Amino acid sequence: MEKKKKLVIIGDSAFAEVAYECFTHDSEYEVTGFAVEEAFMTKDSLFGLPVVPFERLTEHFLPEDTEFYAALVYTKLNRVRTRLYEAAKAKGYRPASYVSSRAFVWHNVEIGEHCFIFEDNTLQPFVRVGNNVVMWSGNHIGHHSVIGDNNFIASHVVISGFCTIGRNCFLGVNATLANNLTIGEDNWIGLGVTITRDTPPDTLFKGVQPPPSPVPASRYFKVSAE
Incomplete structure (x- = not known):
């Protein structure tokens, strides 16, 4: 794919490494470097590209010809990613988005700025x-649903039709939402949780981990001392 735009990635975590791969091999962006807040810098290069202090970003990458993506996850219900996204915009940089070429996105879907949509998502x-x-x-986002700002949806989440997800939420792996629901702002919906009714703001829904089986595993599996 022809590289038409320059990109700096904010962060140097595992997500930043994955973002580098996706932008490099499946987008029109050329990644030219990384930026990390000075207090958290542990390296000065990544993939042969410079890692620079975020506070001095404009000294290394010109805002007029470089876009950015803040590759941070859901820390503090997405507040850290949101803060750096807004800070980079305040410096004059334009936010970039990535939508995998292997995602299914219907033609009339509307996607805002600074989004990252991995492979096998169905919108x-x-x-x-x-x-x-x-x-x-691998998520399913049902028809007529609305995903608010600053959300993180983990893998294989099912959001049925006519749902509205408030701002600053996290939806864990294999979470399921029934039709016609409104999820309040600042909800943490844990892995495997099923939601069947509207939720209030600022609510935690934990996944349930079953207790250990009282029957020894050796009853079902041959255990050898060898």
Whole structure:
């Protein structure tokens, strides 16, 4: 794919490394470097590219010809990613988005700025996605649903039709939402949780881990001392 735009990635974590791969091999962006807040810098290069202090970003990358992506996950219900996204915009940089070529996005889906949508996501007709949203691999976003700003949707989440997800939420792996629901702002929906009714703001829904089986595993599996 022809590289038409320059990009700096904010962060140097595992997500930043994955973002580098996706932008490099499946987008029109050429990654030219990374930036990290000075207090958290542990290296000065990554993939042969410079890692520079975020506070001095404009000394290394010109805002007029470089876009950015803040590759941070859901820390503090997405507040850290949101803060750096807004700070980079305040410096004059334009936010970039990545939508995998292997995602299914219906033609009338609306996607805001600074979004990262991985492979195998299905976004059905009339879906609307706000700004600063991450959708990891393999999610289903049902028709007419609205994903608010600053959300993180982990892998294999099912959001049924006519749902509205408030701002600053996290939806864990294999979470499931029934039709016609409104999820309040600042919700943490843990892995495997099923939601069947509207939720209030600022609510934690934990996944349930079953207790250990009282029956020894050796009853079902041959155990050898060898």
